[in-house]
Amino acid sequence: MTHGLLTHDALDPQDALTGPIHHRTYLINGELRTWKGGVADVHSPITTLVNGVQEPVHLGSAPDLTKAEGLEALAAARQAYDNGRGDWATAPAAERIAAMEKFIDRMVEQRELVVKLLMWEICKRKKDAVKEFTRTVDYLRETIIEYKQLHREGSHIHNVEGTLAQIRRGPLGVVLCLGPFNYPLNETFCVLLPAILMGNTAVFKPAKYGVLLITPLLEAFRDCFPPGVINVVFGRGRELAAPIMQSGHVDVLALIGNSKSSNALISQHPKPNRVRQVLGLEAKNPAIILPDADLDLAVQQCVSGAWSFNGQRCTALKVIYVHKYVRAEFLEKFAAATDRLRAGLPFADSDITPLPEKGKVEAMQAYVDEAVEKGAKVINEKGGQTEGAIFFPAILFPVSRATAIFREEQFGPVCPVIEFEDIEEVMADIAESDYGQQASVFSQNPEAMGRVIDQLVNQVCRVNLNASCQRGPDALPFTGRKDSAVATLSVRAALRSFSIRTLVACSEGRKDMLEGVVSGRHSTFSSMDYLL
Numbered sequence: 001m002t003h004g005l006l007t008h009d010a011l012d013p014q015d016a017l018t019g020p021i022h023h024r025t026y027l028i029n030g031e032l033r034t035w036k037g038g039v040a041d042v043h044s045p046i047t048t049l050v051n052g053v054q055e056p057v058h059l060g061s062a063p064d065l066t067k068a069e070g071l072e073a074l075a076a077a078r079q080a081y082d083n084g085r086g087d088w089a090t091a092p093a094a095e096r097i098a099a100m101e102k103f104i105d106r107m108v109e110q111r112e113l114v115v116k117l118l119m120w121e122i123c124k125r126k127k128d129a130v131k132e133f134t135r136t137v138d139y140l141r142e143t144i145i146e147y148k149q150l151h152r153e154g155s156h157i158h159n160v161e162g163t164l165a166q167i168r169r170g171p172l173g174v175v176l177c178l179g180p181f182n183y184p185l186n187e188t189f190c191v192l193l194p195a196i197l198m199g200n201t202a203v204f205k206p207a208k209y210g211v212l213l214i215t216p217l218l219e220a221f222r223d224c225f226p227p228g229v230i231n232v233v234f235g236r237g238r239e240l241a242a243p244i245m246q247s248g249h250v251d252v253l254a255l256i257g258n259s260k261s262s263n264a265l266i267s268q269h270p271k272p273n274r275v276r277q278v279l280g281l282e283a284k285n286p287a288i289i290l291p292d293a294d295l296d297l298a299v300q301q302c303v304s305g306a307w308s309f310n311g312q313r314c315t316a317l318k319v320i321y322v323h324k325y326v327r328a329e330f331l332e333k334f335a336a337a338t339d340r341l342r343a344g345l346p347f348a349d350s351d352i353t354p355l356p357e358k359g360k361v362e363a364m365q366a367y368v369d370e371a372v373e374k375g376a377k378v379i380n381e382k383g384g385q386t387e388g389a390i391f392f393p394a395i396l397f398p399v400s401r402a403t404a405i406f407r408e409e410q411f412g413p414v415c416p417v418i419e420f421e422d423i424e425e426v427m428a429d430i431a432e433s434d435y436g437q438q439a440s441v442f443s444q445n446p447e448a449m450g451r452v453i454d455q456l457v458n459q460v461c462r463v464n465l466n467a468s469c470q471r472g473p474d475a476l477p478f479t480g481r482k483d484s485a486v487a488t489l490s491v492r493a494a495l496r497s498f499s500i501r502t503l504v505a506c507s508e509g510r511k512d513m514l515e516g517v518v519s520g521r522h523s524t525f526s527s528m529d530y531l532l
């Protein structure tokens, strides 16, 4: 196996960081405040030789803020929102769009450093790091287009049984935004910025890993949005997010992560019914390989589906069901294709890179050990080889249903394979599962495919035909059932998720008032201006 141990000779100078980043500011109420308290060191999953010993590369440090700063950030967001009467919540759409456009331009200026930090902090391989940045910028630009469309739709007056009504989508209030480490830029910004564009205000805490890569964008947040609209704090979730929820002043929890964290946070809010939840959570997406599948295609899709970014995607294939007639051939091909993956550093666009989470290699090993103890084998030669924080993908077969790897979201490079004879066995597992995001089905028979589609569409929220699971294109609805999601995300759906319909109505017989308000341009809401 190639390895992930860094030698400085191997590093192209353009990928090198100029030195550690000791970041000390955080954003509250439009001010970048300097933090003089405790800090958290940031290390890369990549190691380097220090006095003959392999040590994680020290990337720098970031503020470890306390409850007090978290609550100050919340107070600033509340003040800016001012119960929906604040300048941002009531601003004309064109003003919010202008702020967002300015932000996107400023964000693009930081592309090179953010991409570099995506590689160093979470070991996302270069082409995927570039893609994460570009995809996010595209998403934000598309969001503006959709927002204009929503605004135009809100400029109509409806006449419903003699009642004239103008319906627009309005903001919900203060959003607490918490993102994941696997897409620390994309998944966070794809909730934070639509929420802001709809007129909400926010407290945003970056994920546990992928913290420094947010820091080059703080000045842009400060310069592009009015004070208090976006507040950015650094530190531990327990210290910052829990007291913010306990205050009872959060109107929306936007969290991409795990249902344990979201449940714990929601339960701390004194009035949980008041909190709108926008959650992208864990999944256990199955691949189902029917006896007539094109096995080469299934293998190619299972390799990318299970192992891209080391399986650290909520949409990754996390269990593979293969029909007994093709099981042996599939496993042989899947094992060979997996073993051809290149492990190494993100800069070299390696397929498999070091895992950022502490203890993750051990956690992957524990899944393997338990499955092996209960009868499984690692069927690919390189499966489970480790070096530093690299864990080479391990395919397990046959896997008992009484194992953790069968039940839990592994979020890493281990995948169980289960043989089936009757599709009912697969459907029963999916029905029992705590998750319901997506599934992939491989078959060349339209009749068989049709039957499986009809059984799956009410269990998951996307059925991928002869393809691995994925979120994109971003205009498509992205959601899940059970513990996999709450609310729907897509360019358009995110704007809806962070807003509520509100209307101004009058009877047709008393329309003079509305006419007066509109023609006199006395209201931002009751206006018929079309945004072009």
Ligand code: G3H
Residues within 6 Å of the ligand: 182, 183, 187, 312, 313, 314, 315, 469, 470, 471, 472
């Ligand atoms: O981690 C979950 C992401 O939303 C998955 O997105 O399918 O584009 O990798 P992706």
